[in-house]
Amino acid sequence: MEEITILQMRDLTDEVKGADFYANTIPQHLITNHNHVEKPHRHDFYVCMIFTQGSGTHEIDFHSYEIKPGAIFVLAPGQTHSWVLSDDIDGYIFFHTQEFFDLYFVRETIREYPVFRSSYYPNGLIIEGQDKLILESVFKRIAEEVDGNRWKKNTVLVNLASLLYIEFNRLILAGDSFVAVSNLQYNNHLQHFEDLLEKNFQTEKSAAVYAEWMNMTQKHLNRVCKTLVDKTTTDIIIDRVILEAKRMLIYTGKSFNEIGSMLGYDDYSYFSKVFKKKVGYTPKEFLKKYN
Structure with missing residues (x-):
């Protein structure tokens, strides 16, 4: 059976092999890595890009975003994405490993940024005016820094990347759909919960069990989730x-029964009911509609 491709840094161009940070213009990136990026795929590294010219669509975990000048996207490891781009596309892209960021920041972790902390924050924004000019210049500086070999190169790169992440997340938190919550403890609880969920969602579906693992009541965990993401x-x-389930249905070619079983549902009819209640279609209807 076909699996969703998970790209690692070493899977890209020869210049990337062994590197922890990569940057390029989007046209050049597409030329040198076309075989890897033309199909839906995941990465095991962080990705950030900005489009300065052209048009298209960018799909990230079944959320479709418009591509136009000023479109900026940030992806965490494990997210599935694909795009359709016009021939005149232009912009900048960079990516880096978790280790690259963590090596330079002792009191800060990349997972503290909302877009990396929870899947309920958007991965894409359209920026305009002064924000667009400033962030484009940062992307350009990153690309120039990667091409050079000046003193403290990696320190400059990690600080420029951090600046971009901060500005991106400020724009997200300033949006109408999100309320910036200053309660660091709540943020840490949500991050801990989603870390546990990522490792165990195929085998454990009980909210009470996750609360127990976190040494808190289910009521309090529910309060944390409702406060931060209204879920x-x-x-x-x-x-x-x-x-x-959506990823597996679209990208792996596995049977409905096999997907249900892999996600912890031995009774496919029950899995189908859960899926339809959430999506509005059965797995079979969703696959047909999506294709």
């Missing part, structure tokens, strides 16, 4: 299961 704990668990 119940169970909603978040099922959303993660359904996302993986």
